[in-house]
Structures are given as C-alpha cells and as structure tokens.
Amino acid sequence: MSERTAVCPGSYDPVTNGHLDIIGRAANVFDRVVVGVVGNQFRKQPPLFTPEERKVFLEDATADLGNVEVEIFRELLVEFARSKGATAVVKGLRAISDFEFEFEMAQLNRLLDASVESIYIIASPAYSFLSSTGVKEMATFGGDVSELVPAPVAAALTERLSDR
Numbered sequence: 001m002s003e004r005t006a007v008c009p010g011s012y013d014p015v016t017n018g019h020l021d022i023i024g025r026a027a028n029v030f031d032r033v034v035v036g037v038v039g040n041q042f043r044k045q046p047p048l049f050t051p052e053e054r055k056v057f058l059e060d061a062t063a064d065l066g067n068v069e070v071e072i073f074r075e076l077l078v079e080f081a082r083s084k085g086a087t088a089v090v091k092g093l094r095a096i097s098d099f100e101f102e103f104e105m106a107q108l109n110r111l112l113d114a115s116v117e118s119i120y121i122i123a124s125p126a127y128s129f130l131s132s133t134g135v136k137e138m139a140t141f142g143g144d145v146s147e148l149v150p151a152p153v154a155a156a157l158t159e160r161l162s163d164r
C-alpha cells in the first residue's frame with residue numbers, strides 16, 4: 001500500500017501543547033505528517049511571531065517524531081495538501097465552539113477538492129481549553145504558561161510580550 005500522508009495546518013501563533021497532542025496522534029495514524037504553518041493569515045489579527053519563527057518552534061517541538069515535517073504555506077490549503085501528496089487534512093476539535101468554523105472550512109475545502117478528506121481529532125481533555133490566543137493573553141499579563149507550551153515558546157513569549 002502507498003504511503004499515507006496528512007497535512008496538519010494551522011496558524012500556530014505559537015504552537016501549544018494542545019497542537020502537539022494532535023500532531024502526535026496524527027503521526028500515529030498516518031505514515032507521514034506535514035505540519036503546514038499558514039504564511040498569510042486572512043481572518044485573524046496580525047500574528048505575534050513570523051511564519052519562520054513559528055516553523056522553528058514546531059520543528060524543535062516535533063524533532064523526536066521521525067515522520068513529521070514542517071513547512072510554511074501561502075497557497076490554498078488543498079493546493080498545499082496536493083503538493084505534498086496528502087490525502088487528508090487533520091485538525092483538532094476542542095469544543096462545540098470550534099465546530100462552526102471547522103464545518104465551514106471543511107465544506108469550502110471539499111468544494112475546492114473533494115479528494116482531500118478533512119479529518120478531526122478530538123482534543124485530549126487536558127488540552128480542551130487551550131488556545132494560542134489564551135496563552136498569549138496569559139503571557140501578556142505575566143501569567144505562567146510553562147505548562148501549556150514548549151519551553152522555547154514560553155521563553156519567546158516572555159521576551160516578545162515583556163515590552164507591551
């Protein structure tokens with residue numbers, strides 16, 4: 001059977017332990033996982049970290065996973081998936097509140113290319129509340145985020161947000 005590749009796309013601004021839970025679980029199910037860091041966000045605030053910085057955080061945090069690679073993408077997600085030979089897009093679902101956005105994304109992506117399947121992994125309970133936005137807010141006001149993100153990310157958040 002041919003190699004099964006999935007893309008795990010996201011803003012990852014920055015990567016959290018919740019993202020890493022989903023990426024790791026996707027890597028258990030697929031032969032190869034390409035983490036796609038979006039380089040040109042459309043619906044969100046300007047990011048705190050550059051795509052290159054976000055990519056390095058992810059590479060560092062997934063270095064122990066032999067079948068995971070990280071790339072920045074600036075095209076449509078389905079085009080990125082096709083260029084990687086991926087048959088699936090895998091994302092995490094935390095709560096009902098995620099559903100509406102993910103439902104729209106999955107339907108738009110299906111319209112663009114029905115051969116790329118959207119697959120959702122339910123977040124582990126320990127991470128069901130965790131978001132990059134929440135982590136950034138905590139760090140902005142001096143909260144300890146060391147249990148929520150990899151150590152280099154926690155350090156970078158402190159440094160980046162300390163002058164705000």
Ligand code: PNS
Nearest residue numbers: 009010011012038075076077078108109
């Ligand atoms: O972590 P996020 O912010 O939920 O990730 C959103 C992401 C990157 C998956 C989404 O914005 C995306 O796919 N962007 C690329 C453009 C695209 O293909 N959009 C969906 C169809 S219009």
